[in-house]
Amino acid sequence: MDEFVRGLMSNNYLITPPAYFLLSEHYNKDFALPELIKFAKAKGTFIIDETLAEEFLESKGILIKPKHLEKFIMDKKTEEKTAEEQTLEIPETTEVEETPTSVSTPVSEAIEEVEEIEEPQNTPETQEVVMAEVSEESLVEEIEESEELEEEEELEESFEVNGEENGENGEVKRKVVFEEYGVPIVGEEELPEEEEKTYSVYVDFKVSPKEGFEFIAEKIEPDFKVKFDVKNIKLKPPKAKNGTTKEGEIIVKVYENYFKSRLKKIRRILRENPEVSGVIDIGKLSYINPEGDVTIIGLVNSKRETRNGYMFEVEDLTGIIKVFIGRDKEDYKKAFEIMPDSVVAFKGRYSKRGIFFAENIYLPDVPMYKREKPPLEEKVYAVLISDIHVGSTKFCEKAFMKFLEWLNGNVNTKAEEEIVSRIKYLIIAGDVVDGIGIYPGQYNELSIPDIFDQYEALANLLSNVPEHITMFIGPGNHDAARTALPQPEFYKEYAKPLYELKNAIIISNPAVIDLHGREFLVAHGRGIEDVVSYVPNMSHHNPIKPMVELLKLRHLAPTFGGKVPIAPDLEDLLVIESVPDVVHMGHVHVLDYQIYRGVFLLNSATWQAQTEFQKMVNIVPTPAKVPIIDVDTARLRMIVDFSKWCDV
Amino acid sequence: MELYSEEMKKYFESLQREIDRAYEIAKQARAQGKDPVRDIEVPQATDMAGRVESLVGPKGVAERIRELVKEYGKELAALKVVDEIIEGKFGKFESKEKLADQSVRTALAILTEGIVSAPLEGIADVRIKKNPDGTDYLAIYYAGPIRSSGGTAQALSVLVGDYVRRKLGLDRFKPTEEHIERYVEEVDLYHRAVTRLQYHPSPDEVRLAVRNIPIEITGEATDDVEVSHRNVPGVETNNLRGGAILVLAEGVLQKAKKLVKYIDKMGIEGWEWLKEFVEAKEKGSGERKAEEEKAEKSEEKTAVKVEKGFYYELYEKFRANIAPNAKYTKEIIGGRPLFAEPSTNGGFRLRYGRSRVSGFATWSINPAVMIMVDEFLAVGTQMKTERPGKGAIVTPASTIEGPIVKLKDGSVVRVDDYHKALELKDQVEEILYLGDALIAFGDFVENNQTLLPANYVEEWWIQEFVEAVNKVYELELKPFQENEKELLEEAADYLELDADFLAELLKDPIKVKPSIEDAIHLSRILKIPLHPYYTLYWNTLEVEELISLQNALVNAKIEWEEYRGFKYAKRVEIPLSSLGKAKRYLELLGVEHKVSGDLVVIEYPWSAALLTPLANLEKKIEFKEFYTPIDLINEISDVKLRDRGISWIGARMGRPEKAKERKMKPPVHVLFPIGLAGGNSRDIYKAAQEGKTAEVEIAHFKCTNCGHVDIYPTCPKCGSEAKLLYHCPKCGFESTMDTECPKCGIEMKAYRKRKINPSELLNKAMQNVGVYTLDKLKGVMGMSSAHKIAEPLEKGILRAKNDVYVFKDGTIRFDATDAPITHFKPKEIGVSVEKLRELGYTHDFEGKPLVSEDQIVELKVQDIILSKAAGEYLVRVAKFVDDLLEKFYGLPRFYNVEKMEDLIGHLVIGLAPHTSAGIVGRIIGFVDALVGYAHPYYHAAKRRNCDGDEDAVMLLLDALLNFSRYYLPEKRGGKMDAPLVVTTRLDPREVDSEVHNMDIARCYPLEFYRATYELKSPKELVGVIERVEDRLGKPEMYEGLKFTHDTDDIALGPKMSLYKQLGDMEDKVRRQLALAERIRAVNEHHVAETIINSHIVPDLRGNLRSFTRQEFRCVKCNTKYRRPPLSGKCPNCGGKIVLTVSKGAIEKYLPTAKMLVTHYDVMEYTRQRICITEKDIKTLFQNVFPDTQKTLLTLGADICERMIAERTGKLMKKNGYLDELKENGKLKKAQKKEEKENKNEKPIKQEDKEKKENIKPKKKKGKKVISLEEFFGN
Known part of the structure; x- marks a missing residue:
């Protein structure tokens, strides 16, 4: 297909789409490129349009009647x-x-x-x-x-x-x-009948702010900033050494650089820890005095449990070394938490046998104590949700509508009223629609088997979020977005209605949002899967534990080659470079939260009821529960439960 | 009673003589000590008992098995043997566990006829474990190869396990809830993540089974899939236990009903739950049935007054009872076409019967069909079929009908002849009817498929004819044989037929056809239906269409002629213009006609075949509700019709046929380790030339005489026997006696790392066998066998010299698709009558002396007919064996073959994958087709049917000389596919019982054809049509088998499926769809969509996903890395690091997918899926190759861009070509579609509609339907 166009373009000819359509099927079958060029040249034009194409085909004696005229239809x-x-x-x-x-x-x-x-x-x-x-x-x-x-x-x-x-x-x-x-007989072609859809995209669902309800948040000055967004980061494409460098080589190089960048970034984090001192390159270990303790920082290539402890293979830019930590060591337990390809520091002794005997393990982690942030003058709240899965047959549509009504002031209690009136932000951490073709047989579990309509439906729903609430919407693995991490944004052409929402800001996965000076790290959370499979005693039922592990490793998806697809990018954008106040993820459909060293971590569950698959592997989602965050303290203020309307 | 006729006895004796000769020679050769063992390692077994003892032991059990089987039958004997083993009759065992182990294995071996390797490999372990309450229970550890034993044997092994448990006085297995749930998850997970289970039990069924089965069904991890119920106490692995799941789901639960029978038979207690389970299940379905019946009855009551046509009622009944089965169409692989949609008019026309080369899961089709489907089908190609079974291979039968095609000029031709098909194939526009599929009654019995109404065929007509003659004239003519002359003459006189012609007609009614005049005449006087050859596909038409056809024909110019008082049309001419739509009806009738200019011409005899049923246009056909066209015709015409096209069967292509030597990857000449010294191709010769040394792990032998340690089983210094030298990997202790280190208590190994000098070894070996030049000599990187004993290099040198390759067990194999044959003609297999006489073929199948190459001869059960390609290869193998005998063992040459023909009469071993018992066969000829033809019994002896399986042959002497168990890999499944024992005499009673259902009758009687109209179960006709089962235990089981349809040549047809000749996926898919567009019974849009969903999308998404999680690899040392090393080079060897999944791999199928969604009318969902996938691929590389992205986004003509434009209303308005294109896709086959929708499916459709309407309100749930316009806010 492209060969034809490329051929024309290389000869400085342009072709219009209709002409292309006419000609492409005959190209190389009934005519060759030079013939067409000659013909165009004779006509004195460099644009091959429909008329020219028709004339050309006629001149070639090729029937121009489009195929569809051979067999006719009638209404x-x-x-x-x-x-x-x-x-x-x-x-x-x-x-x-x-x-x-x-x-x-x-x-x-x-x-x-x-x-x-x-x-x-x-x-x-x-x-x-x-x-x-x-x-x-x-x-x-x-x-x-x-x-x-x-x-x-x-x-x-x-x-x-x-x-x-x-x-x-x-x-x-x-x-x-x-x-x-x-x-x-050729019948006049009527316009095809309006395709009636068998599903609703919620066009008629309209909620307006409850009359007389006082939205204090309306008067509060918005104060937000997207501090980190993948799409704002321009990654320079790698330069091929010479023209003949193969694609494959470039990709290997890029992945290599990706890990180099990770090592560099986390190394910097580790060095902020005062306990990590005397850091030495692996390549230089053999030169040093074997008596003293030294520290190495590297990427973990592999980890193996032996009879007496754990054996790691650790790599930095200068070399590779085996690191052993015995069962008797104080930090032995930390070994469990080390995932392949994470960056950690080991303190210990280098033996001339080529093994590094570690005494201590240092994970990048976050500082023990957080610095206090100045309190806000006015209370303002953020709602954190994710995994809406619009389009799924299990989407809790009624509950979500109730939620929207609630945001518009239809509240039950005084306490809720206070909260709703101060909600200023709504953060959605991915899987906003159920998507299409995400897993085999998905078609049968979709009420809206059309990606355009799924986003349309979602946008129609979200258009009912009061205007003074700013929404931040990021993609997840079900969305029409790059499949590998990081995900810069939704595919605009498919998720257009989202981009047209007035009060929505599209963010990447991951992204960091600053709300009134508090940092919210928002990620969809696929990394949780890998933690569950690599770290003992982790499960999907309590996603907060894996989330803490990710925070400790300061990376959203440390392991390459596990369940999380990682794109070939030159820089590792999944490193948690600055310490957030709130970490918000979704993906596993279970509401869970915890404070770890002053950071509030939260998994915001879902709006999708239990699917057949989840039933089978015994995953019990907690749908339609909405956590409200007090931006000031960066802590949970309340959980509002809409699950009684979730009876899909 | 004598089991064999004299002749069979002679045959078996001659085989045995040849076998003994080979064993004698091999024994001498092996005694020289040049091989791992100084004796032949392929023991002979005459029967099942012998095989069991050879395979699993214990010693001496064979004799007892024979006695016990005689007394109790196979199943009970298995239990009795268990009793005796436990009683200690066959020696003491060191522990209860070992005892249990032996009992279970022996019993399972008996139950599986001692052929499959399941008793060896399918049971990993038998252990006695402890329940939480401290009691002991029995656990059987199943492994993947248990699959090979089949569901029933799997289930029985559990029963045997329970029996053993009781005998040993163990408690029952008491699973915890957690343990039970683990099973529930595993069954489901296995079904979706590994392979589809034949029977997928519900969670409750699994719970019930696990709770109640008194032993633990467990096993080792078979798949790298982890479960979420982890670390369950008592379960050793967190991965899937494939063997255990199979036994539970496809064994105990799927075969519950059968199992219950055995439980009763064997008198095993404690399985009442299973009986209840089976009863509950039956009751459940029974109730439903009863309800249905009730519903039907009530319907009938209301409908009682309605008068319905005979065929209308039959169709109704047919539809109500037998639904189209679309399972086989759910997966369509690129390049393997769909030939017919499920039960669709125009697909394969069911014809009951068995040709010389069909039955036993094989269909015969007219070779012309193979041509017309673009040669996608060849002899031996596998098809996945709608029914009766799931698969079948195709073989040619020229006596059944071929396709009816419409040519580009509008003419319609019946193509029953292969050569005519070759002539016409380029002119075909549409395949109106695909042609017959000859399917054996036995296959219906085997699969327990309700008989479909028989289509009217010659073999049915002749019996109605004979019956009528008997009734009218009281003359007993016999079809399918010669009749007495007097009788014939009398009948001919009455019938006003030529007596000679009548004789011929009776003898071969399939080939001999009466003229149309006679056919009409016979129908009139005998009141029998019109001969099927002249019957058209009347019921393909709708009644309205029939009427309008009749009306249109009034304008025709018709030449009439008279014959015996009736008028018939000699020629019909009608202008296209006055025919109008009715032209299509002529095509659908399948009536041959020509179009020249504006004129449609129907010539004799088709003119009469068309007009006679239409009462020569003298009576008008009137529309009547509940009447099919044939019903209406039978009302007005005095020549009655039977429907020739009721039952249609769908199929798609499965695997292509195969006949190819087996090569390992990479190919190997000798099982000798060379490590990395031989380079990528493991070339020992190259390593020797370059003077490299190699460090390899290899077995060490110590001379019993001089103590020299080397790598040969015979001391190279003094020529004495050397023994394996074990050494302790820890302390270095060495011994030729112990296998366990007395000091360290760990297992010692017979192999050790050793530096070898290839050049030295090779030179010596080359001198030994007198070969001085070599091209290459491919060894292996390392050995995977337990002791790592290497083959003598000499063998490899001679193999390389003769250009043959060795398999992992030391034998040389040739693989071919299995095809059945019961009768052959000498000329078909390239063997002379003289030679055949020598081989014991003295008479043809009708008992006449064999004199001509055209006579049909019944095949002897252990004789095989190989593919030419096999012949060519085996000639080289024979030369290799001779060289080996002469130059290596110093014995006389044995085969002395120069050409293929010289192989005739020589013996082979046939051996199927997953089995461990071979069967001796004798080569009697060759065919030019890529299949291995052999007697169905022979295939069944290997536990194969012919639905597309393939297996191997090896020369007997090659296996005897070169096979050794010591070469077999140590891993699980290593013992499969190795000739651990060989059966010398085929006993049909001891082969796979599937073949017992094969029918062996000359013809199917009227009773059968009538039963099909009643949709009877094939079981009701058991005994009516003779099957192998009916002859078991009698000498006739070996001889006198019959077939119903002959064929000109068993190899007639394309030599190789087009599939194997096509290049890339796009090419394959294009050809496949071109064919789909041509076949009337196929909807190409459906095909396109299925290819996308079942093949392309999984590939695309799978590669896309694995790309982003891929491993990296060093080009030099092949070390794998989870991510690229930071140094950019292999830390091991400094080699270059490369991807294991390339960018190209992801994009490979994208153009094909785009082509499909552009040109075919696929679901919007599918289209979006492809477009999003494309976008996914593009964005994946957005930071790496940002430029390529732009070039990909060139045109508005791109389907995805058009879709986006249309949906977002942004780029373009609905421009003309967009709609045109869409229409194009939809319209191509609109015409075809219309017919389909209107005709075949109308009644069904209406029902569907009703059903749907019923469900509708529930589902709609008040969601509002909105229009597209509103949607975009226009």
């Missing part, structure tokens, strides 16, 4: 017409005794019958099929949801529906009617 009107025509025609040509009516009736009857069948099929059965299948299909979700390749079987199951859908939507709609064999 109902014209069909009836043909039926009529036939009734007229047959008696003329026949010399038999039959009356015209006896012949024509069955024909027109047949047509009517067809129409009857057809209509209901065109209309809303998408959903029926979808829903009927739901209970059958348990799906690979969340944690495993990307294992598509191994899941051929699942795909199989999902297909039946697709196939039928296809057949019906695609083909029953129109029919071919031939006046005579081989000479079909």
Whole structure:
């Protein structure tokens, strides 16, 4: 396809899309590039447009009639017409005794019958099929949801529906009617019937601020800043050493630099720790006096449990070394927390046998105590949510609507009133829609199997968030966004309605937002999966523990090659460079929170009820629970529970 | 009773003589001590008992098994043997565990006929463990290879385990709740993450089973998939236990019903729960059925007054009872086309019968079909089928109908002839009817598939004819055989037929056809349906269409002729213009006609075939509700019709056929380690040339005489026997006696690292065998066997010289797709009549002396017909064996073959994967097709059916000389696919019982055809059509098998599937869709969508995902890294680091996917999925290759950009070409579609509609439906 265009462009010719469409199918089959160029040259133009293309094809003797004219379609009107025509025609040509009516009736009857069948099929059965299948299909979700390749079987199951859908939507709609064999009648093409959707995208859902409700937040000056956003960081593409450098080589180089950048960044963090002193390059270990304690900082290549302790392989820019920490050591337990590819420091002795015997382990971690931030004059609150999964059959739509109404002042208690009136920010940490093609067989679990409509639906819902509340919306793994971390933003062309929301700011995953001087680290949280699989005693049921581990390692997805896909970027943007006040993640659908060394960590659960897959692996989500954060103290103020409306 | 006829006895004796000859020679050779063992390692076994003893022991058990089986039958005998083992009749065992282990294995071996390797490899361990309450219980550790034993044997092994448990006085297994839940999760996880289970039990079923099964079904980790129920006490692994899951789900639960029978038979207690489970299940479905019946009845009551046509009712019943099965269409792989949608008119037409080369999960089709499907099908190609089974391979049968095609000029032609197909293939526009699929009754029995109404065929007609003659004239003619002359003459007289013709017609009614005049005449006088050859596909039409066709034909110019008092059309001519739509109806009828200019011409005999049922246009067909066209025709016409096209079967291509020598990857000449010294190709010769030394792990032998330690089992210094020298890896203690270090108490190893000098070793070896030049000699990097004993280099040198390759067990194999054959013609297999007589083939299948190469001869059960390619390879293998005998062992040459023909009469061992018992076969000829033809019994003896399996042959002497257990890998499954024992005499009673269902009748009787109209279960007809089962235990089980349909040539058809000749995926997909567009019974949009969803998307997404988690690799030393080393070089060897998943791998299928979503009408969801995937790929590299991104975004003509533009309403308005394109996709087949929708599926559709309407209100849940316009706020 592109070869054709490239060929033209390299000859300084331009082609319009319609012309391309006309010509591309004949290209290299019926004509060669030079012929077309010659022709254009003769016409004295460098733009190949539709007219030129047609002329050219004509000159080549290639039938220009687009293929679709060979077999014709008609709409109902014209069909009836043909039926009529036939009734007229047959008696003329026949010399038999039959009356015209006896012949024509069955024909027109047949047509009517067809129409009857057809209509209901065109209309809303998408959903029926979808829903009927739901209970059958348990799906690979969340944690495993990307294992598509191994899941051929699942795909199989999902297909039946697709196939039928296809057949019906695609083909029953129109029919071919031939006046005579081989000479079909061309009907004026009516505009295709409005495709009626079988699902709602919440256009009619409108909530306005409750009358008489006083929104104090309206009067509070907004004070926010996106301090870190991936899309604002320009990564220079690597320069190929020479023209012949292969793509593969560049990618390896880029990944290499990615880890170098990680080492550099976390090394800096580690060095802020006064206990980490006497740091020496691994390559220089053999020169030093074996008696004294030294510290090394490096990336952990591997970790292996032995009979007497843990053996690590650690790498820095100067070399690789085996590091051993015995069971008897005080810091032995920290070894559990070290994930492959994280950067840590070891203090200990180098033995000439080529092994470093560690006494202490230092994780990058966050400082023991936080500096106090000046209190705010006015209380202001932020609502943290994530994993809305709009479009899923399990999306708690009623609960979410209740939540929106609540934000608009429809509250039950005085206490809630106080809070709602001061809500100024709403942060959404990814998986805002259920997406499409995220896991095999997803089609059957979607109420909106259309990515455009999913975002439209979400935007329609979010348009009811009062204007004085600023929303920050970031992508997750279900969203139409780059699949690998970091995710700069949504694909604009698919998530356009989100970008059009007046009071929304699209952030990357991860991102750091400063609200009134408090730093909120917002990430979707796929790294939690890897912590669960690499660190003992971690589970999806208590996501806060893995989140703390990530914070201790100061990285959102430390391990490469695990469950988290990492993009080939030159710089590691997943390092938690500055210590946040609040860490906000989602992804595992369980509400959980904890304060660790002054940092408030929170997993904001979901708006999706338990899916079949989750049921199977025993993941119990806690949907429709909304944590409210007091920005001033950066602590939880309240959890509002809408789950009673979540009965999907 | 004697089991064999004299002739069979002679045959088996001659085989045994040849076997003994080979063993004699091999024994001499092995005695020289040049191999790991000084004896042949492939023991002979005449029967199951012998195999069991050879495979698992204990010694002396074979004799008892024979006695016990005779007395109690196989299943009970297995338990009795357990009794005796436990009683200590076969020696003492060191522990209860060992005792239990031996009992379970022996019993399972008996139950699996001692063929599969499951008893060896499928059971990893048997242990006695402790319940939480301190009691002992039995645990069986299953491993992956348990799969090979089949569900029933798996389930039985559990039963045996329980029996053993009781015998040993152990308590039952008491699982904790956690433990039970672990099973529940594993079953589900296995089903979705590993492979689909044939039977996927519900969580409650799993719970019930685990709670009640008295032993623990556990196992080792088989897959690298972790569960979330971790560290459950008593479960050693957190990974999936594939073996255990299989036994639980596909064994105990799936085969519960069968198991209950055995429980009763064996009298095992404590399994009442299973009975209840089975009963509950049956009751459940029974109740439902009863309800359905009730519903039906009530319907009937209301409908009782409605008069319905015969076929209308039959169709109704058919649809109500047998639903199309779309399972096989759920996965379509790029390049492997769908040939027909499920049960779709125009697909494969079901024809009951068995050809010489079908049955036993093999379909015969007319070779013309293979041509018309663009040669995607060749002899031996596997198809995934709708029914009766899941798969089948295809073989040619020229006597059944081929496709009916419409040519580009509008003519319609029936193509029953292979050569005609070759001529016409380029002119075909549409394949209206795909042609017959000859499917054996036995396959319906085997799969317990309800019989579909038979389509009207010649073999049915002739029986109706004979029956009518008997009724009308009281003459007993016999179909399918020669009749008495007098009888014939009398009948011919009455019927006004030529007596000779009648004789021929009766003898071969499939090939011999009456003229249309005679056919009509016979129908009129005998009141039998019109001969099927002249019957058209009337019921493909709708009644309305039939009527309008009749009306249109009134304008035709018709030449009439008279014959015996009736009028028939000699020629019909009608202008296209007055035919109108009815042209299509002619095509759908399958009536041959030509189009020249504006004129449609239907010539004799088709003119009569068309007009006679239409009452020569003298009576008008009137529309009647509940009548099909045939019903209406039968009302008005005095020539009655039977439907020739009721039952259609769908299929898609599975695996391509195969016949190829087996090579390991990389190929190996000799099992000798060379490490890295041989470079990437492990070339020992190269290493020797370059004078490299290699450090390898290799077994050490110590001479029993002089004490010299070397790597050969015979001392190179003094020629005495040398013994394996074990040494302790810890303390270095050495011994030729112990295998465990007396000091350290750890296992000692017979191999050690050793520096070897390839050049020295090779020179010596080359001199030994007198080979002085070599091209290359490929060894292995290292050995994976337990002791790492290497093969003598001489063997490799001779293999390299003869260009043959060795398999991991020391044998040389040739693999081929299994195909069944029961009868052959000498000319088909390239063997002379004289030679055949020598081989014992003295008579043809009808008992006439064998004189001509055209006669049909029944194949003897252990004879095989190999592919030409196999012949060529085996000639080289034979030369290698001769060289080996002569130059290495110093014995006379044995085979002395120069050309393929010389191999005829020589013996091979047939051996299938997953099994450990081979069977001796004799080569009697070769065919030019990529299959291995052999008697169905022979395949069954290897535990194969012919649904696309493939397995290997090796020359008998090669296996005897070169096979050693010491070469086998130590890992799990290493003993599979090795000739641990060989069966010398085939006993049909001891082969896979699937073949017992193969039918062996000359024809299927009228009773059968009538039963199909009643949709009977095939079980009701057992006994009506003779099957192998009916002859078991009698000499006839070996001889006198029959078939129903002949074929010209068993190798007629394309030699190789087009699939194997196509290049990249785009090419494959294009060809596949071009075919889909051509076949009337296929919806190409469905195909496109399925390819995307089942093949392309998983590949795309899978690669995209693995790219971002990929490993990195050193090009030089091949070390893998989870991430690239910071130094940018391999820390091991300084080599370059490269990706393991390239960017190209991700993008590879994208153009194909885009092409599909552009040109075909796929779901919007699918289209979006592809477009998003494309975007995912682009953005993945946005920071690495930002420039390429721009070039990818060139055009508005791109499908994704158009979609986005349309949906966001931004870039373009709905411009013309966009809609055009969309329409294009939808319309291509609109015509085809219309027919389908209207005809075949109308009644179903209506039902569907009703169903859907019923569900609708529930689902809609008040969500408002909005329009697109509102949506964008226009």
